[in-house]
Amino acid sequence: MILPARADRGAPVTVQLRMADGGAGGALGYQLDFGDGSASANAVPQFCQASPRTQERESWHFVHRYSRSGLYRISVVGRVNCTDVRASTAVSVSIG
16 A cells, blocks of 8 residues: 555655465565665565464555655565565555
């Protein structure tokens, strides 16, 4: 979720990521690209669980400020460590 979809330069833009996986065999992680050269990623443990959990859920919250006007593509890749499970999406934010 991105709020607001349009913002003034320097104004806060909120990005909220939510991810869930039933029976995750490892930790949930993300790679986030704000589209202006800035990025974020979480540190995912490099070990796997012996047996998958029943449900893994994570939520991350970011506030980002853009210094230049333009249309920016915010993209994210979510992953489950120790598996091939990946999901990705992208949204645009207009800065004026």
